[in-house]
Amino acid sequence: MSVSTKARLTAPAAVLAPLATLAPTADHRFNVYWHGGDFRAHPLRQLTEPFRTVPLYLDFGNFRPLGRLVERGVDVAAYAFVEVLHLPANIALRLVSFLAAIVLTAAAVLLARAVTGETSRLTALVPFAVAPGFVAAGGTSTAVLFGGLYYLSGALVLAVAAWMCRGRGPAVLALLAGAGLAAFNEIAYLALPLAVVAVVARGRLVLGLSVREVLRSRPARLTGLLWLGFLPVFLPVRVLIARACATGDCYSGSDLVLGDGLGLAWVNRMVAWLPPAQWAEATRGRTPGYLVGLLALVLLGLLALGTARELRALPGAGRRPALAVAAVAGAALILGAAMAAGSGDMQQAAAAGRWGLGWRDGALATVAGPLTLLSLLTALGAALPRRPSGAGGVAAVGLLAVLVVAGAGSAAANARYRDDTGGRATALTNNAIAREIADFDRSAAGDARRCGLRDEFRALYPDIPYSRFARAEVPGTTSPAERLEVTAGMATGQMYGRPFCRGSDS
Numbered sequence: 001m002s003v004s005t006k007a008r009l010t011a012p013a014a015v016l017a018p019l020a021t022l023a024p025t026a027d028h029r030f031n032v033y034w035h036g037g038d039f040r041a042h043p044l045r046q047l048t049e050p051f052r053t054v055p056l057y058l059d060f061g062n063f064r065p066l067g068r069l070v071e072r073g074v075d076v077a078a079y080a081f082v083e084v085l086h087l088p089a090n091i092a093l094r095l096v097s098f099l100a101a102i103v104l105t106a107a108a109v110l111l112a113r114a115v116t117g118e119t120s121r122l123t124a125l126v127p128f129a130v131a132p133g134f135v136a137a138g139g140t141s142t143a144v145l146f147g148g149l150y151y152l153s154g155a156l157v158l159a160v161a162a163w164m165c166r167g168r169g170p171a172v173l174a175l176l177a178g179a180g181l182a183a184f185n186e187i188a189y190l191a192l193p194l195a196v197v198a199v200v201a202r203g204r205l206v207l208g209l210s211v212r213e214v215l216r217s218r219p220a221r222l223t224g225l226l227w228l229g230f231l232p233v234f235l236p237v238r239v240l241i242a243r244a245c246a247t248g249d250c251y252s253g254s255d256l257v258l259g260d261g262l263g264l265a266w267v268n269r270m271v272a273w274l275p276p277a278q279w280a281e282a283t284r285g286r287t288p289g290y291l292v293g294l295l296a297l298v299l300l301g302l303l304a305l306g307t308a309r310e311l312r313a314l315p316g317a318g319r320r321p322a323l324a325v326a327a328v329a330g331a332a333l334i335l336g337a338a339m340a341a342g343s344g345d346m347q348q349a350a351a352a353g354r355w356g357l358g359w360r361d362g363a364l365a366t367v368a369g370p371l372t373l374l375s376l377l378t379a380l381g382a383a384l385p386r387r388p389s390g391a392g393g394v395a396a397v398g399l400l401a402v403l404v405v406a407g408a409g410s411a412a413a414n415a416r417y418r419d420d421t422g423g424r425a426t427a428l429t430n431n432a433i434a435r436e437i438a439d440f441d442r443s444a445a446g447d448a449r450r451c452g453l454r455d456e457f458r459a460l461y462p463d464i465p466y467s468r469f470a471r472a473e474v475p476g477t478t479s480p481a482e483r484l485e486v487t488a489g490m491a492t493g494q495m496y497g498r499p500f501c502r503g504s505d506s
Contacts, residue, residue, distance in 0.1 A: 316392040
């Protein structure tokens with residue numbers, strides 16, 4: 001891998017950098033301390049707990065043991081930054097999510113290369129094409145919430161499709177991979193239909209095979225084995241979940257809502273990845289952080305220099321290979337949008353006119369939408385007759401410049417979102433808690449500060465509903481404040497041998 005290739009893969013991190021100090025929200029307020037502290041105290045339990053709790057989570061309506069294993073791994077990685085470097089958990093979480101965004105970008109390049117079978121100007125532009133999509137477009141955006149988990153989930157989907165295109169590996173591995181995808185999460189389910197599209201698109205458009213030849217090919221057989229491993233796990237689990245959730249008392253984030261709002265929500269999710277739509281959601285009508293955007297423009301420009309030089313030397317993708325990539329990326333976009341459209345929350349967002357709101361499908365849409373457009377533009381350029389020599393390279397460099405500017409715009413929107421949310425009482429308190437845990441003060445004054453923060457947290461969330469789902473995850477807790485005290489205490493107890501707050505519980 002060349003230096004310029006490594007540099008352009010970091011383009012998403014440059015766009016996400018303004019979010020480095022973003023306060024933890026939702027489960028992020030607790031999970032780094034909970035999973036990290038638990039891992040340090042009981043390392044083997046980190047591997048067994050996601051499987052031991054399968055009946056518990058099935059009763060709540062989801063089946064994600066391998067996904068939970070990865071989620072715990074993300075939190076443990078963030079916890080390691082806290083323990084070793086004394087970084088606050090909010091910063092540690094963002095660093096891990098930035099790394100996961102880079103992995104997702106690398107998976108997108110891998111898929112484009114696997115479909116076309118070559119390195120071209122198309123594949124070189126992919127990192128800069130997807131970078132503008134990493135926007136904090138609301139509190140449910142993957143740039144804000146569970147970024148590490150969902151970026152890695154999206155990367156898994158793309159990597160599986162790339163693997164099927166190459167058609168390599170033993171049959172038993174494909175069977176096991178299919179079963180593993182069924183035990184990962186809902187995003188991972190999309191790997192199977194996407195693999196079908198990828199194998200067919202490459203076979204027909206790139207290799208020029210007949211339908212019969214595609215069906216008899218090694219990639220098609222491996223894809224069939226993938227399904228054969230997936231369905232025996234997926235189908236019984238869905239039956240069990242349907243029975244457990246027949247009364248409607250399950251985790252709402254996994255609910256499938258088939259109502260009148262489904263069509264509008266699908267259209268909403270098909271365009272929600274567009275950077276201008278996300279900018280509107282992130283800024284909510286306020287002025288973006290222009291200074292941060294200017295700094296990002298300089299950084300992205302420096303990262304793009306090596307790519308600009310390479311673009312003139314690299315071959316352009318042909319029309320049919322570019323159309324194959326467009327078919328695969330478009331399929332990923334459609335599949336992700338369809339999954340998200342079934343969410344009641346996304347149906348409500350669409351009805352309210354929130355066209356850029358981020359959700360967990362953003363892990364795929366961030367890549368799939370830009371890659372679809374980039375591939376269609378490439379196919380159009382390749383179809384033009386009598387192009388002057390070198391015109392393709394010049395056009396690619398011009399497109400690269402546009403993408404760099406778009407990435408700077410996304411960084412400016414991220415800065416605006418960080419500033420708007422960073423002054424809220426909840427953000428100030430959650431960040432202060434993270435700092436106290438990272439830089440633990442053993443004095444009486446330090447303990448008094450932490451106890452004061454605990455009381456502030458309790459006052460900020462006095463009447464927040466605490467579901468049976470949350471009660472079962474951390475037994476003995478009946479409120480967010482109790483959950484914080486238990487999980488923060490796990491971290492400080494493991495790192496410093498002290499509870500988070502030694503003062504009175506009153």
